[in-house]
Amino acid sequence: MPIYKAPLRDMKFAMQELFANSEQSSLPVFENLSEQDIDMILAEAAKFCENILFPLNLSGDTEGCHWENREVRTPKGFKEAYKEFVDSGWASLACEPEFGGQGLPETIALAVEEMVCSSNLSFGLYPGLTRGAYQLLLKHGTNELKHHYLPKMVEGVWSGTMCLTEPHCGTDLGLVRTKALSQSDGSYKITGTKIFISSGEHDLTENIIHFVLARTPEGPLGIRGVSLFLVPKFLTNSNGEIMERNAVYCDSIEHKMGLKGSATCVLNFEEATGWLVGTLYKGVANMFTMMNNERLAVGNQGLGIAEISYQNALIYAKERLQGRALTGVKYPEKAADPIIVHPDVRKMLLTMKAYNEGNRMLGTWVAFHSIRSQTAENESEREEADDFVQLMTPIIKAFMTDCGTEVASLGVQIYGGHGYIHEHGMEQYMRDARIAQIYEGTNGVQALDLVGRKIPTATGRYLRRFFHPVYDYIQEKQQDELLAEFIGPLHKAFDRLQQATISLAQRGLSNPNEIGAAASDYLRMFALTAHAYLWAQACEVAYAKRDGHDKAFYESKIITARFFMQKILPQTSSLFACIMAGSKPLMEFKEEAFGPF
C-alpha cells in the first residue's frame, strides 16, 4: 500500500525562505499572517489530506463513479470527505471575504491544492473546478449574479463546472454548436450537448453551476460568435433556495484510463435556463479567466502526482533488495543490497526529486506574482506581475504536467513489475497523471500559446518580465565563487534560450510552421532555464543557512541543484539543436510517406 506525507518542509522553503527578501515581504496580504500561522494552516491541511482523502484514493480508483437515471454517485466515502472538506474551510481559503472567503494568499491555497492532488486527484477535481468557476464569475459576473451564486460556491455547498467541449469541438472552440436563445425576461434557453465535463453531475453538493459556451443565432460565425452563460442544475428563488430542476441532464459518464473517482460527464442541455455572463460574443475571452486559473491548477496536479510517486519510489528503493552495489557489497548482513545503491535507480530518484522541488519553486514563484497582480498598490506593478503570470501560465501547465507523467512513470520503473500491479498504487498515479497533459488545452497547444502569442505580445513585453531579472541575476552573481557551479550552466542555458527566441521570432515571420515545429521544444527549454534560475537562488539560501539547524535539508538542496545542473539542464543543448533544425524535416514529409505501406 502506498503512503503519503505532505512535504511541509519543502513547501515552507518555497513559500517562506526562497523569496523571503523579495516578492513575499512586500505583499500586503501577508501583513497579518505570521510564519507560524502559515505553518499551522498547512499542518492542518496535511492532516486532512493524509488521513481523510488519501485513504479514499485507491478505493475510489477501484470503485469509480456510478451513473443511473441521469444521476451520478461518487465512490464510497467521497461525500463524507467532501462535507468535512468544506466544513473545515478548505474550499474558501483564497476567496474574497466579501463572499464568505478567508482572503488568504494564493500561495497557501496552492500548497493545500498540491496536497489534495497528491492524496486524491479525483476528489480534487470537484472543488478545483469550483475555484476556477468562482474566479470567472467574480471577474465577469454582474453584481446580481455574483451575490446570488458566489457565497454558496465559496462555502462549497454549490459547485462549478466548465462546459466547453462538444463531440466535434475540442481545441477549436470556434466550432461550438450549443445554442442560446434570448428570452423576454433577459434569460436564455440553452440547447446542445457537451462532453467530457468534469464534475458535470455528482452527489457532493446541493446545486451545480455550469459555465457554458454557446452561440446565439444572430451572432457571427466562428469564435467571435461564442458567448458565456451560467446554467444552474437547479433554479433558485431570490433567497437562493433550491426550486425546480433545470433542464440540464447527465446522460452518461465516461469509462476512462484514470481519474476514476472523478465524474466525466456527457451533459445534455434541453432548453435549460441560463444567464449571460459578461458581454455577448466575448465568451471565449471571458472563459479564459477560468481556463488560465485552471491551467495553473492543472500544473499543480502534475506536481501533486509527481510528489506522491517520488515518496513511494524512495521508500521502495530503500527497502527492495536486489543485486549488489557495483563497487562491492554495501549491506553484507542482507541477502542483497537495496536497489538505491544502483546508479540507474539513483538517477531516476534524483530526476524525480529535482523536477518536483524545481516545480514547487516555479509554481510558488508564479503564485506570488499572481497575488501581486491583484493586490499591488500601483497599476504598473500590477501590470508587470500580470504580464509575468500570462507568460508563465502555459509553461506551468505544460511542463509541470509533462513532469507529472515522467515522474509517475519513473515511479513505476523503480518498482519494477510491482509498479505495474494495481495494489501498489504506482500504476494509478501514471494513469491519473496522463490526462493533465491533455485537458485545459493540450500541452502542444500550450506551447503554441507561449511561442505564437505570449512571446510576441507587445513586442516582447511579457518576455522581458522573465529575461530581465534572469539577466540581472547572472550579471550580479557572475563573480560569486560559491555559486559559480550553478551560475555557469544557468548562463549557458539562458544564452541558448535568448538565441532560440531571436531565431524563432525571425523565422516565424516568414514561415509560421517554424513556430509550430519548435514550440514544444522551446517551452521545455524555457522551463528548464527557469528551473536553473530558481535552483541557483535556492543554493544561495541553502549556503546561507546550512550551518544552522536543518543542515541535512540544506545540504540536500545543494546536491540536488548540482544534479539538476549537470544531469538535467544539458537537455537544453539538444533542445536548442532541435529548435534550430527548423520545420523542414517535419513539413517536407509528404502525407503519403507516413504510410500505411
Ligand SMILES: Cc1cc2nc3c(=O)[nH]c(=O)nc-3n(C[C@H](O)[C@H](O)[C@H](O)COP(=O)(O)OP(=O)(O)OC[C@H]3O[C@@H](n4cnc5c(N)ncnc54)[C@H](O)[C@@H]3O)c2cc1C
Ligand atoms: C477526463 C477528462 C476531463 C475533461 N474535463 C473537461 C471539462 O471539465 N470541461 C471541458 O470543456 N472539457 C473537458 N475535457 C476535454 C478536454 O479539455 C479536451 O479533450 C482537450 O481540450 C482536447 O480536445 P480534443 O479531445 O477534442 O482533442 P483535439 O482538439 O481533437 O486534438 C487532438 C490532437 O490534435 C492536436 N491539435 C489540435 N488542434 C491543434 C492545433 N491548432 N495546433 C496543434 N495541434 C493541435 C492536439 O494537441 C491533440 O494532440 C476533459 C477531457 C477529459 C478526457
